[in-house]
Amino acid sequence: MIFDQAQYHQIKSRGKLPYADFFKITVKANTLEELAKKIHANPQTLAQTVAQFNVFAENGEDLALNRDGDTMRAFDGGPYYATPLATAMLNTQGGAKRNEQAQVLDAFNQPIPHLYSAGEFGGINANQYNGGGNLAECLIFGKIAGENAAKIKDDTDDVEPRLQGDEVDLGGNDLADDQVPSNYSVGKDQYLGVSDAGIGGRVIVRVTYRDHQLQNVEVLAESESEDVGQKAMAELPKEMVTKNTYDVDVVSGASSSSRALKSAVRNAIRKAEKSV
Incomplete structure (x- = not known):
């Protein structure tokens, strides 16, 4: 669990905690990079995760995990803390009924x-x-x-099996580090939006926004999967323009790619609204 100084004080103010050694196992660092090294985490991944969380907190909506925006607060400038968490046995009941044949x-x-x-x-x-x-x-x-x-079923059609050597293109993160919004131009009533929440990494969009109307959404850079990920990149911008909102239904099977695109468009729209 990663938290800042303000959260540290809030936890401290609670007095007795369920785990008495909580603060004994907590690690402190002045920067995120230093904290990442102490907990053996990837500094870039940690910084990106905190940056994404801050954007969601400032926007008041968590597009990654649907956390209540009222419970989120952007991280301050440090110092930062990390406390190791461990899972415990969890038992759940219920679900769809099954028979003796499973x-x-x-x-x-x-x-x-x-x-x-x-x-x-x-x-x-x-x-x-x-x-x-x-x-x-x-x-x-x-x-x-x-x-x-x-067991072979009577109603099963013949399906050609996939050979072990068959290659499946799942896409990847081939966006270069220098692919940042400053590399893209904007015209009148155009704004750039960015999100790092994609399956393939960063998603950058250019939005045309005029008189509170979403005129156009262009995906400038992304590295989502070649199947459903690309479907989300192609279909959602049109739906957003038609409905005049970034908040459209995600593409089935591409929820992460869809949320990343929605987050990037929202980021651009907020810039447009602040410029008025």
């Missing part, structure tokens, strides 16, 4: 073809947890689900 059932208790489940999801422990019960369900229903899913 088939997931619909609302009418009929098996949904080709859909199986195991473990806590749809487990037999509804309102009470039996110690070790979920582990058993993972093992037992995992075996049942795997065996039944692997």
Whole structure:
């Protein structure tokens, strides 16, 4: 967990904490770069994450994790702190019901073809947890689900298997470090927006905004995946212009790319509104 001096004071003011050694294991540094070295993190990644968080906090909307904007506050200038966090055993109950063949059932208790489940999801422990019960369900229903899913079905079409050597282009982050907004020109009523939240890294847009109307959205730089990521880059700008808002539905399967584009466009729109 990374936090600044203001948050440190806020935690300190709470008095007794659930974990008595919280401050003993907390690391302090004057800069983010120094903090990253102390906790063996990538300095660039840490700085980028904090910068993105600050943008969301200032805008009052978390486009990455949908956190309530009222609970966010931009980091101050340091010093900075880091406290290691560890996961604990978590047990969840509920989920779609399954039968003894590990088939997931619909609302009418009929098996949904080709859909199986195991473990806590749809487990037999509804309102009470039996110690070790979920582990058993993972093992037992995992075996049942795997065996039944692997069986050849009469309604399965022949599918050509993918060979091990087949190459799949998933895209990548090939944006150079010098690809920053200052490298792009703007005309009358045009503004640049940037977001570092994309799957492939930075997304840069140029927005034409006049009389509170979104006239045009151009994607100047991005490195999203060649399939659904590019679909988001192509479709969302048109929808934003049509609806006159950056807040449009994400493209299915490309939620991160969609959120990054929305964040960049919002960034540009805010610049436009502040210039009026």
